[in-house]
């Protein structure tokens with residue numbers, strides 16, 4: 229699969245996210261190699277090379293302290309959130325992440341991001357119909 233068609237796939241799956249991260253055209257600025265970025269509707273986008281996963285926030289029913297899966301800080305219920313990630317058509321993973329994404333990513337550093345990406349990727353391409 230060429231780089232171009234992978235990017236097209238991402239645009240199809242996550243049009244808003246892809247536009248935000250990759251720009252509107254194939255000749256736009258280089259995309260980030262690794263990162264976690266807030267996108268629309270409270271979701272987060274994890275990018276690793278050509279791969280992109282979207283984290284959808286959930287509302288857990290309990291009020292226990294949470295352990296961030298990225299920076300590994302223990303957070304209160306108001307400082308972190310559960311996210312669901314589709315890794316295949318009918319397979320999901322759940323991660324806990326701080327709400328302050330930028331500070332969390334800074335605490336975690338590249339090592340933390342790489343570890344998180346290793347838990348999420350590779351994801352099987354899924355179409356919007358299968359979600």
Ligand SMILES: [Zn+2]
Nearest residue numbers: 296299326332
């Ligand atoms: Zn964190």
